[in-house]
Amino acid sequence: MxxxxxxxxxxxxxxxxxxxxxxxxxxxxxxxxxxxxxxxxxxxxxxxxxxxxxxxxxxxxxxxxxxxxxxxxxxxxxxxxxxxxxxxxxxxxxxxxxxxxxxxxxxxxxxxxxxxxxxxxxxxxxxxxxxxxxxxxxxxxxxxxxxxxxxxxxxxGAYFNNLAKTRCLTTFYDRAAPNGTGMVKVGPNYGSSLYALSSVKALGYNDAVFLDPLTHTKIEEVGAANFFGITYDNKYITPKSDSILPSITNDSLKVIARDYLNLEVIEEDVYINDLKRFKEASACGTGALITPISSITHLGEETVFLTHDKSLELKEILTNIQYSLIPDKYNWITKIIL
Ligand SMILES: Cc1ncc(COP(=O)(O)O)c(C=O)c1O
CATH class of the missing domain: 3.30.470.10 (Aminotransferase class 4, branched-chain amino acid transferase, N-terminal domain)
Incomplete structure (x- = not known):
């Protein structure tokens, strides 16, 4: 105890x-x-x-x-x-x-x-x-x-302690299987991710990027968070797959990206060899908040993301809704009056 x-x-x-x-x-x-x-x-x-x-x-x-x-x-x-x-x-x-x-x-x-x-x-x-x-x-x-x-x-407080520099490494290990339990929040997915997380941390990275378990060519998740990227032509792109946990934070950001920032929101395959199209990349979740990713390394090649402006704008709007600093026009808040 x-x-x-x-x-x-x-x-x-x-x-x-x-x-x-x-x-x-x-x-x-x-x-x-x-x-x-x-x-x-x-x-x-x-x-x-x-x-x-x-x-x-x-x-x-x-x-x-x-x-x-x-x-x-x-x-x-x-x-x-x-x-x-x-x-x-x-x-x-x-x-x-x-x-x-x-x-x-x-x-x-x-x-x-x-x-x-x-x-x-x-x-x-x-x-x-x-x-x-x-x-x-x-x-x-x-x-x-x-x-x-x-x-x-x-x-x-925040899950990541150094928001300014979150370096990620792809892992060879999978957190979930095709047709497995990746889309639900159950202990077995986390048990199988522990080895991957410790391995990337031992190499000095902050978190692991999990690839799709079938082909290992597409981004699925960033540790215990969803991934989204902002392209140079201002699109909010987030992967879609049955082995990703549907994040409530990501779902909210998709709405905010569309309504507040006028971004086109696309759910599609995000190929690990095609990261250069993103000017920003982020991890999002209840624990992770919105954490800008400074770089992703895959098979020895590091892709660096220099700007985080849109991610931080999204974070600010989401946080303002959560703390009632701006109106809750989507009815997302359940008020507890003490
Ligand atoms: C594997 C995984 N993906 C994504 C998320 C983010 O989900 P949410 O935004 O609902 O917290 C979490 C955290 O719950 C998670 O554990």
Whole structure:
């Protein structure tokens, strides 16, 4: 168990976990959901033969609560996280909860942990991590009978600590397979990415660029984030593939790029040998925010991206919506009034 620090010491410390007061737990047993509850413990007691431990039967989400200067709290596109969580749980043969219930649980947990939400600061927020795991003993490969939904929060800053210089390297390893689980947010994709991430970091790079698992010629993702590039003729290009996790940040940026910056938005194959058409490249996600990529190296050849202007404009508009600094004309915000 993480030691509980004095509350005044719990501040965002990059993208690292710090125990807050409450965790939400809801169990599925005897074929039905039990009443959920807030727990002050961030440990659980489960069978050593649980399917989540042996067969990776689990799914999770990641979203943030933002403190607004009027004291209210914003959840950003929480229904989209709920939808993706339902897809991920279904793909892993786990029970689901409704979009409304997902939202209700998160609102309850954020309110209970309100003292940990960082003060309005455009790079800090309360990170929310819903997780579903198969629990209970099962030896043969197959879905469990019992499950636990656990939601944890922690204050965070940016995922990348040096936004000015994010150098990426393509990796030979894949995070997901063709027709595998790349399009859902499940632990197995992350387990298989660990080796790739450590290998590129050992070579001094900040993150790994995953290529398509079938041909290794097209960009899929940048670590735990989506990729987008801005071409010299001002098009927002982002890859489309069934093994990419559909990022809610990327989806929002596509709308903003079109509406605010008048960019043409295209989802298409992004060939790793054709990066010269981009003046900018970026990684985007709830954790990654919008992180301009300074270079991508592939098979010894480095492509450098000198400008980041459009990426930073997109970031500014998205952040302003998340912190209610400009109107939310797309109805993306769920307000929590404390
Ligand atoms: C593999 C992967 N791709 C993309 C993203 C970005 O998705 P989102 O913008 O919904 O956070 C994430 C983070 O959740 C991720 O883990």
């Amino acid at each position: 993480f030691e509980q620090k004095e509350d005044y010491m719990i501040k965002a410390n990059g993208f690292s976990y710090q125990k807050c007061e409450y965790v939400y737990i809801k169990e599925f047993k005897d074929n039905k959901w039990q009443e959920g509850y807030l727990s002050t413990e961030d440990t659980i007691n489960i069978s050593v033969m649980s399917t989540s431990l042996h067969y990776g039967q689990q799914a999770f989400e990641g979203l943030k609560a933002y403190k607004v200067s009027d004291g209210s709290i914003n959840l950003f596109r929480v229904k989209e996280n709920a939808k993706r969580f339902i897809k991920s749980c279904s793909r892993m043969m786990m029970p689901v909860i409704s979009e409304d219930e997902f939202t209700k649980i998160i609102v309850e947990l954020v309110k209970a942990n309100k003292k940990y939400i960082p003060e309005t600061n455009k790079s800090e927020a309360l990170y929310i991590r819903p997780l579903m795991i198969g629990v209970g003993p099962k030896l043969g490969v197959g879905p469990s009978n019992d499950y636990m939904l656990i939601v944890t929060v922690t204050p965070v």
